[in-house]
Amino acid sequence: MRLPSLTLLVSTWAWACCALVIDTASLGLDNNQIAQRADPSLAGYLGVFFLGADPYVYFYLSNGNNPISFKALNKGSPIFKPTKGTGGVRDPTIVPGGGSEAGKKWYIIGTDLNIGKTTWDAAQRTGSKGIFVWESTDLINWVNERLVIVEDNTAGMVWAPEAIWDPAKGQYLVHWASKFYSSSDPSHTGTPSSTKIRYAYTSDFRTFSTPQTYIDRSPTNIIDLTILPLNNSSSSSYLRFMKDESLKTVFVETSTTGLFGSWTRVGGASAIIESGVEGPAAYWDNTIPGKVHLLLDFYGSDGYRPYESTTPERNSGGWTASSRTGWPTGLRHGSVLPVDGTVWERLNARWG
Template identity: 25%
Template sequence: MKRRSVLAAGAGLSAGLLLPAGRASAATYGGYAMAYFTESPTMAAARYALHLAVSADGLNWTPLNQNNPVATPTLGSKGLRDPFILRKQDGTFVVLATDLNGTDWAYQSQYLHVWDSADLRTFTGYRLLKVHSLATHAWAPEAVWDSARGQYAVVYSAVNSSGHNVLMVSWTADFRTATEGTVFYDPGYDAIDGSFVTVGGVNYMYYKNNTNSTLLGTRSSSFNPGSFSVYTSAIGPGRGVEAPNIVKSNTADVWWMWGDTWSPNGRFFCWQSTNIPGGAWTLLNDRAYTQPLNSKHPGLTPITSAEMTALLSRYGAPAWNRIKSYNFPDRYIRHADNVGRIDAYPFDPYQDQLWTVVPGLADSTAVSFRSVNYPSMYLRHANYSMVLSAPDGTTTFNADATFRRTPGLADSTWTSFQSYNFPDRYLRHSNYVLRIDPLTSSSSTTDKQDATFRVGY
């Protein structure tokens, strides 16, 4: 299920319209906000409430509020999925979301969760918005301003008389009342998760073909129901994907389209395009982006630098870090049975990948890695292998658990970790297990990559 609208190319426009007074132009946006809910493979992280993250570059994300919810539904099912953020014509925000708590797909709600927000720091006017009277759900809402009607089109997925999911539309001026839903787009098969972007006066909608879990792009010169037609071939990462969400770079004529796996595994994919009218998308390597921990069904919107600073001030950055492998960027440093290793995200217990990076036990100018879920234990080397262990009060342990951060051996914008007491050795993975090995400038490319990491969230 699905998400959000975006800026028109290079002209300070949103949904193809001149921005009203008081609303940031494209040139003034300095960051991005992402809305999501959380799940993990065993559902240990399942929280069906509104979560937020921010990013300066649109690719690497900082969860807010320690990755805890910032707003929780109290009506309907008392849970949400598929949150969407729209910056309205007056510059304030509205948040829409599916009324569904968990994975009870038989639950039939004709309503959407709605919040108002001036700044994404406070959420007011919480309510349910009825969008249809059918005996079916209303999934994955997105809204877009339609200047021809002078109203917002709220597009969502529902089963109508066709017997399969179609994209429906209800019109609203205030997100308090809406017209009875009507079919917006029906390709003749199960279709969900519509997302809009306007480029050069043309409206583009990407959606999920729910029969084969691929994405398709459509376009139209209007937002009239029935006016969109497919113009791309199927887009996919080689396995099931849903929840397309397009956002434009704040600094270049580049668009990113995010997608989510359909399962609780919560793996995001990201494609890049410089030519939406041409329908060309390139799947990015995981090295290029990092999704928020356990995030599902992203909803992105550009924000100003001041708004991003205020959000970080209000909610704070996480007190922990995740550490990504350079040459296996789908894997993160974690402990398992007290052994240090890298494993493919996502996994449970998800806390095994969370580290408090503290001043080095042997040297405060260096760092040590304290486990979040075993806070009395640290990563240290023993016989050159990395293990999770509790301090024994010796200087040897402190030295074994201390590392100096250096520019990444494979990429200076990343990080390598030099052993404090064996300075010719660096933290690296080998067959996915962590150890310290001698490395120099003449070491192989693979060895350097094995010893290069990104410290993020």
């Protein structure tokens, strides 16, 4: 999700001065935590995206088990379009069910924004306070569209929502980016706060806990958070990728102490994966242990481009641009879900 703003050099200086450069070994990450995800039961990948000026949900299916070669489903037409809110959805992310819903339910959530009907300034001041939700029990039929309000009236917007099952809580942790205005400024004409990452918990994507702040790097603006579990669903180790909107860069942090533990930016506060990008989307390789794929949205150019790494906790020097021979152009901020052979065949039969 693009958020136009001025570069805040002072924030970068302050952040860098207080950060430590820490080697990967000091994080306590062993081979079992990184080299773990390859799974012979997984036979492909489902990509969920929006396309530039078309703020709808599009599905792309991998060509076999190739993680960086995809074809459009439904003859390139949207799988569905929102009927509520602004009538547009950006940043769609697919959320696999957790707990008792694991393997039985999936959700797609996204930003309620059709930029063709507004401006970027208005979208940040008086934008939607809700997130779109759809749900499915088979990844084919998507039902129960809803627009759920998650922030109060002091928020200027709710952008790029994502969710992850938190085994420590037994609920889904849902997070998004918002900036806030004074309660004495109901029209939001004044100066807002920096953009922060907010979160709430839910069991059903209908009712949510009171939102709280998850990441606040003021005066730096932080948006487009995505979290990738390490090892397995019960592990306390995670990678989280996000965009420094002030400098237009994407970087990764690592925690071995849970979603609310201590996070480390390997390489220090100035270490990045790439600049001029947004909307990071990370997913494990199905066949190569320890390999992670990362999509970065070159929003001023051709959209998503794939990267890969076997040291995904690293920033500078840790990632390599993948081949784009089979990669479609124009894909924008979304997500990728590894799927088994039965699901791949079902998706291909329905929309291939």
